[in-house]
Amino acid sequence: MTAAAQPASQNQQSGKQTAAVPLRRLMRATARQHRTALLWTSIVVAVLAIALAATGVPLHELAARGGPNWYGASRASVDYAGVLQAFALILQLAALLAGMFLGAPLLPREIQEGTARLAWTQAVSRMRWLLGQVLPLAGLLALGALAIGAEFGWWLSPFPNSAVGQIAAWSPWWPLRFNLNPLLLAGWVVFAFTFGVFLGAAIRRTLPAMAATLVCYGAVLFEVSASWRMHYLAPLRLAAAVQFRPGGYSYGVYWGSQQPVIMSQALGWPDGRLLSGAERLRSAAWMRLHHIVMWITYQPGSRYHAFQAIELGWLLAASAFLLAAAIIVIRQRPA
Amino acid sequence: MNVIECRGLAKRYRHTWALRDCGLAIPGGHVVALVGPNGAGKTTLLNIAAGLLRPTAGDITVLGGQRPGSGVARVGIGFVSQDAPLYGHLRAVDMLALAGNLNITWDRDRALARLADLRVPLDRTVHALSGGQRAQLALTIALAKRPRLLILDEPLASLDPLARHEFMASLMGEVAEQGLSVVFSSHVVAELERIADYLVILNNGQLQLAGVVEDLLAVHRILTGPGNQSAPDAQFIAVVHARQAGAQAHLLVRNSAPGATAPQGWRSDPASLEDIVLGYLRDPGARMLPGPAMAASAGGPAVTP
Numbered sequence: 263m264t265a266a267a268q269p270a271s272q273n274q275q276s277g278k279q280t281a282a283v284p285l286r287r288l289m290r291a292t293a294r295q296h297r298t299a300l301l302w303t304s305i306v307v308a309v310l311a312i313a314l315a316a317t318g319v320p321l322h323e324l325a326a327r328g329g330p331n332w333y334g335a336s337r338a339s340v341d342y343a344g345v346l347q348a349f350a351l352i353l354q355l356a357a358l359l360a361g362m363f364l365g366a367p368l369l370p371r372e373i374q375e376g377t378a379r380l381a382w383t384q385a386v387s388r389m390r391w392l393l394g395q396v397l398p399l400a401g402l403l404a405l406g407a408l409a410i411g412a413e414f415g416w417w418l419s420p421f422p423n424s425a426v427g428q429i430a431a432w433s434p435w436w437p438l439r440f441n442l443n444p445l446l447l448a449g450w451v452v453f454a455f456t457f458g459v460f461l462g463a464a465i466r467r468t469l470p471a472m473a474a475t476l477v478c479y480g481a482v483l484f485e486v487s488a489s490w491r492m493h494y495l496a497p498l499r500l501a502a503a504v505q506f507r508p509g510g511y512s513y514g515v516y517w518g519s520q521q522p523v524i525m526s527q528a529l530g531w532p533d534g535r536l537l538s539g540a541e542r543l544r545s546a547a548w549m550r551l552h553h554i555v556m557w558i559t560y561q562p563g564s565r566y567h568a569f570q571a572i573e574l575g576w577l578l579a580a581s582a583f584l585l586a587a588a589i590i591v592i593r594q595r596p597a
Numbered sequence: 598m599n600v601i602e603c604r605g606l607a608k609r610y611r612h613t614w615a616l617r618d619c620g621l622a623i624p625g626g627h628v629v630a631l632v633g634p635n636g637a638g639k640t641t642l643l644n645i646a647a648g649l650l651r652p653t654a655g656d657i658t659v660l661g662g663q664r665p666g667s668g669v670a671r672v673g674i675g676f677v678s679q680d681a682p683l684y685g686h687l688r689a690v691d692m693l694a695l696a697g698n699l700n701i702t703w704d705r706d707r708a709l710a711r712l713a714d715l716r717v718p719l720d721r722t723v724h725a726l727s728g729g730q731r732a733q734l735a736l737t738i739a740l741a742k743r744p745r746l747l748i749l750d751e752p753l754a755s756l757d758p759l760a761r762h763e764f765m766a767s768l769m770g771e772v773a774e775q776g777l778s779v780v781f782s783s784h785v786v787a788e789l790e791r792i793a794d795y796l797v798i799l800n801n802g803q804l805q806l807a808g809v810v811e812d813l814l815a816v817h818r819i820l821t822g823p824g825n826q827s828a829p830d831a832q833f834i835a836v837v838h839a840r841q842a843g844a845q846a847h848l849l850v851r852n853s854a855p856g857a858t859a860p861q862g863w864r865s866d867p868a869s870l871e872d873i874v875l876g877y878l879r880d881p882g883a884r885m886l887p888g889p890a891m892a893a894s895a896g897g898p899a900v901t902p
Contacts, residue, residue, distance in 0.1 A: 281701055282668075289699035295684060295690050376682030383647050383676040384699035385742065387668065391699065474673075596650045 283386040288394025296399065299364055308407040310356065311413060317345055318417040325420030346418055350438040353414060354443055354483070357451045360403050360481050365458020366471040368395060369592065373466050389589050392459075396585055400455050404448040410574055411444030435523045437487035446570055449577035454479050456581040456588070463588040466595075468577040486573075494572040497525050498562055501532065501555040508544035513556045520563025598625045598661035600746045600778045606655035613896070615641040617802045619655070620886070623780065623795065626748075628772060630793035631782040632874055638802040639681055639782035643750045647676040660745060672701055675739030679750040681732050683723045689734055690719040696738040699745070708741035715767065719735050729760030733767070739851035740771055761785075765792055790870040798874060800881045807886050810870060817873050820848040822863035837883045838876035840895050849876035851885065 267469040293300070321342050325332045333339050369392075372378035382388050418439075434440065441450050457479050462471040528534040532553050561569075599622045616638045616660040623629055631639050644650040646659055663670045683692055689712065697703045712719060717737075719729045726734065732752060738748055752768075753761045757806020769792065772779055783789070790798070796813060798806040806813070817837070823844065835851040847870060848863075859865035868876075877883050 283701055284701060287698040291695045294687065294695045294698075298686065375685075376678060377684055378677040379644075379647075379649055379676075380682050380696075380738075381699060382649060382679075383671065383674070384696060385668075385672045385701045386673070386699045459710060596644070 268461040282390055283394075285390070285394055285397075288386060288390060289398045289445050292395050292398050296395075300399075300402065303360075303403070304404065306356065306359070307410060310352070310410050314349065314410070314413045314417050317342075317349075318413070321345075321417065322420060326375070326518070330422075332420065343421075347438070348435050349414065349417070349480040350436075350442060353410065354438060354449065356410070357407070357454045358476065358479055358483075360451050361454030361458035361475045362472045364399060364403070365455040366462045366475040367468045368399075368459050369462040369588070370466050370468040370471050374468065388592050392585075392589055392592060396456065396459055396588075400452045400581070403451045403455055407448040407451040408444045411442055411447035414442055414447075415444065433521065435521075435563075437491070440491065440569075441487070441573065443570060445574055446577075449574045449581075450483070453584075455576045456584040457482075460591075463591040463595075491569065491573065492523065492525060492561060493570050495561070497559045497563060499534075499557055499559050501530075501557055504529070504549070504554065504556050506549040506554070508546050511546065511549070515558065516565070520566070522560040522562050525559045525561065527556055529554055529559045531555075568588065599623055599658075600625045600627075601657070601659055602662075602663075602779065603624075603657040604655055606642075606645070606657050607653050608638070608645065608650065609653045614802050616645075616652070619716055619799075619804050621797065621804060621807055623778075623797070623807070625661075625778045626776070627778060628769075628793050629778070629780040629795040630789050631780060631797045631799060632784065632786065632789070632878075633782075633799035634784060634878060636801075638800045639784075639799055640750055642799065643676075643748050643780070643782055644678075647674060647678075647748055649678075652663075672742070675742055675747045677732075677739050677745030677747075677749045677752060678736045680755060681752070683731060683735060683738075686722060687722040688720055688722050689717060689726065689730075692723055692734065693719075693738060693741070697741070700742045702743050704741050704743055708737050712742070713739050716762075727760075728755050728762065729757070732756060732764055734759070736764070736768065740775070743775070745777055747777055747779045747781075749779065751782055751784070753783055753785055776870035786871050786874050789874070793870075796870065796874070798827035798877050803881075804885055804886055805881065807875050813868065813873055813885075814868065816852050817868040817876075818850050818852065818859070819866045819868045819872055820850050820859060820863045821866065822848070823854045837873075837885075839879045840879075849873065862898060864865060 302529075324336070324339060324342070328335050328339065333343075335574060369378070372381060381391055384391075386394070434443075441447060454475070458471070458475040461474045461478065465471040465474055500515070502513045502515045504511050528536045529542060529549075532555055534557070537554065601621060601623045603619055603621050604721070606616055606621075607614060608616040619642065620816075628841065631642065641650065645652050646665055648664075648670060657665060659665050659670050660673045663673070684695065687695065693705070693708055693712070697705055709719075712734065715730075715733050715737075717726065717733055723731060732755070736749070739749075749768075752764060758763060765788075768779070771777070781793075790810065794810050796806065796808060796810050796837055797804065823846070831854050837849040837851055839849075840847045849868060
């Protein structure tokens, strides 16, 4: 409540050099200015935490009673897969909300209400002022995301690993879950927030900036989840031996304890070429004669943590870039 | 030290010029009234001086050679923007503390004492304050950083006459106490004499007049004479504005030499600051500027409507 009162010395007033306003004091100003937004954010985080706890405790009890094969043993156990999917969607939405309701309005509100002309004519530079606004808010959002991500990890821990060849809702690779690991959820929330801040700086009007954040962040999240993510590292390829019988074939691969993400599989020659359309219609005897195999393109399950690290890395780099771009924009543009 | 100095300053918004070729040197230690009609470019000029806008062309320095918006300028200039924007959802005391956290020099105790003197309720939100109280809070924030130059953009516009009087009285008290320079814009012409000792007139994006009020009052006269008579000798007196009222003609004139006397058949009266401001505003072609601009204007033929 008490402002740091520094009596101005005559020296400070007439000196050519000016000291920068300490970041700690800027953060105090930010906490005061955004008290209401911080309150609402903590309410949302608290509601999520309570909802996860309220459903997680009975889920864990059910899993403990049912033993290792609890899932599928009862109707209730299967229902929890639906609850899991609902939570995954809600958490994806929470990151978007941080961008739309905290990030996007941050600068347009100041510009539209004229308070930017107040803030930007105080001793603090626009760059430090924006850093003082964005860093504490992004830090608090990241802490909330870490907590919720950790609780969500606990929530879904009883679910078994996925079956071969498909990504079940509880597989760590499932697109709606991959980015809900604590660190990555924090990364996505910070990315959404800084994306909103940048769009607000560029667009300067609250509602259009919020709409742009919805569209742009949504598009990036969709593209990353649907396709980009699986190309962080070049996929591996292996040839599986195939048993050809008249009218059909079968093959099997032992993947070990970590399930891979299979990106594609097709019949081909031992040297790697895939079969043409006409060749695929040949007889089982022809296939056996030419030692046709099944080429499987996949990301090994062991790459999970590498992929998490790559995604977190580019999210943080993109957030830093967006923040720098927002600073450049507000330094160039009038208040 | 000139608190604001500009040369060839111009600002364009898309297709319209808000400021054109402004050359100005305002010395320190004055209370400067920047006067002009709506849309004259006052806000643009003040926002450029405060570092919020960048000029399209020309140079401007503040506080004796500092770039507007530079670190020294931000510390040394207190700025209250038009409508005195503040964070409406904060209590007055929190608004003050927030502003304190954005500054290096900050006199919190004096600010609190000032607000207590003015009976601004500190625990009320800014939204709940009256227009006069909001303006006082914004001025207090600008003063608490102990600026060397205070820039106020239309500080009186939203105030009723009583609040206007209180605001100016308290401002004058601070000026006397702290010895700071003040530049304020206004389209309220009345009572300027009591407040300002330096006048700048801006009209249609161009400077018309700049000078110390005392000097302006000394060189301007109102001549009243018969309406059918031709204007007095142009070599002797520059006519700023002529107004015909029935059989009488009223001329706002500028003496080209000290001690000039009224020509025969004309009555000479001292001009008030209001007469001068209105006379120039009615005649956008008239100029009286220090430096080369003044020489050109005073040496040329008299401007008549």
